[in-house]
Amino acid sequence: MKIDTSAFGSYDIRGVYPETINENLAYRIGRTFPLLVAAKKVVVGNDIRKSGPALKQALCQGLTDAGCHVIDIGQCGTEMIYFATFFLETDGGIMITASHNPKEYNGMKFVQKGACPIGNSTGLCELKKLVEGKLPEKSIYTGRIEAYDITEEYVQHILSYVDVEKLKPLKIVVNPGNGAAGPILEVMEKYLPFNFVKLAMDPDGNFPNGVPNPLLPDKREMTIKAVCKFQADIGIAWDGDFDRCFIFDEKGTFIDGYYIVGFLAQEFLQKNPGATIVCDPRVNWNTIDIVKKNGGVPVVCKSGHTHIKKKMRDVDAIYGGEMSAHHYFRDFAYCDSGMIPWLLIMELLSQAPGVCVSELFRERMEMYPISGEINNKVNDPEAVLKHVEDKYGSMGEVSKIDGISVEFENWRFNLRKSNTESLIRLNVETYRDRELLQEKTAELLMLIRNDG
Structure with missing residues (x-):
């Protein structure tokens, strides 16, 4: 019987339950995941989706049939799987979640030892092939499932990023x-x-x-x-x-996530002079400016959590951020967290009496206004990218870290295609010029849509 693996994507698995993600797929993942990462001990958890418990039960059955010791931390957030993987020193972690997708969806995210991410270039393609193939023989030793509430350890770790006494x-x-x-x-x-x-x-x-x-x-x-x-x-x-x-x-x-990246970069550099900060190329002038002014080293990396995490490890960056509101921390095993950022903001607010949140970001938002990411359906994304490069490439500085970025004296743009759809994503940024921002955004959109 052919196994439907259409839910496998570039960074994780996501599909509609039970059509493209179901108990059969979950079981097969459980049987084969230990082969991928030579796992003896794996931590698992699920978010609040209704299909989560059934998928987790099948996944755990597959893992124990493969001889794995499974640590089930129950209902949790994705970053708690990251934390449990490095804190409990397991060989891997699997989170059952579909993040922000509609309720009928579910999926899985995978990490290996040290909470290193598993994506297309780091094992996800191999896992897909294993799932599609003949399952290995069951282990002669059936693994066990251990329920473990990691909430308190996780919360204490998250709180360690701030001085609670000063809040x-x-x-x-x-x-x-x-x-x-x-x-x-x-x-x-x-x-x-x-x-x-x-x-x-x-x-x-x-x-x-x-x-x-x-x-x-x-x-x-x-x-x-x-x-x-x-x-x-x-x-x-x-x-x-x-x-x-x-x-x-x-x-x-x-407050757009882009400006949070610059804010957090500054906070880390004030405590860690000379540190390296990683950002993505969609919009980055604000971040690069802040990092350089605070004596740090900015590194631009392709967007996507597997790329950012790898680059951070490669350059030993203390922090990395994307405009999509993903924030990564070296002391959190280079993983992203949705709890650490707001605590850092609250710590600064607490130490700046009379300063409000809008004042923290107003100057930078006025200095580097952005279009926000604009999605455009097109028939041939590659043709659109080439046409845009032909028109603008000779007039500015071109980078192809992620799609195409072109920089001019007082404005820049990034254009990249979606990994999963026939979409082109546009981001435009200027230096202190909202009128130019509107003009160039409209100009690029007209070119894209005429091509599309």
Whole structure:
């Protein structure tokens, strides 16, 4: 029988349950994953999706039939699998999640020893082939499943990134969006002085308030209204598996993740002079400017968590960030966290009495305005990329780290194709010129759409 592996992507597995991801696929992954990473001990967990427990049961059956000792940390966020993998020194970790996809989806993310990511170039293609092939014989030793609550160890590790004693009783709107962050925030609250205004705290795989993905403007309204209504100092929202957090200032204005990257880079460089910071090429002038002014070394890397994590390890970067609100930390095994960033912001706010969130970011937002990522459906992405390069490449400085980036004296753009769809993604950035930003964005969109 042919096994449907269409859910395998570039960085993880995602599909509709039970059509393209189901118990049969989960079992086969369990049987073959130990071969990929020579695993004897694997940590597993799931987010709040309804299909998670059934998929995890099948996955664990496959792992134990392969002779693995399975540590099940239960319902959790993706970064808790990262943490458990390096903290408990397991040979690998598997998180059952579909992040911000609709509720009918589910998927898996994989890491090996040390929480190193597994993507297409680091083993995911091999895993796919193993799953499609004949399963190996069952182990003569059946592995065991151990339930382990790692919440307290995880929370204490996350809190170690800030000086809790210096935090002030600021008012924070917290919105997990009925995702996995709610229970963790309840535990963290015991150790923090903050006044939490809580929204959508109960984990619910039916997503009664909509799928939590605050990158989409229509998913921000609840947080914005609450910040204004309760006159909060800041609003914070998370996606379903809380590996990303999203910041709103005291007026309810959404702060683009790009500016958070620069902010966190500065914070780390002030504590670690001369450190290396990794960023992605979609928009980066603000980050590079901040890193250089603070004596750091900026390194630009292709976007995507497997690329960023590898580059950070290669150059021993203390921090890396993407405009998509993924933030990576060396002391977190170079993994991304949706809990560490907001704590660092709160630490600075606590040490700057009278300063509000909007003041932390206003100057940089005015200095380097951005278009935001604009997706365009096209018939032939490669042809569009070539046409744009032919038109602009000779006039500016070209980079092909990720798609094509072209830089001019006071503006730049990045154009790249989607890994999974016939889409072209455009980002434009200028230096202190919103009018030029609008002009060049419209100009590029006209060229792309005429080609598409």
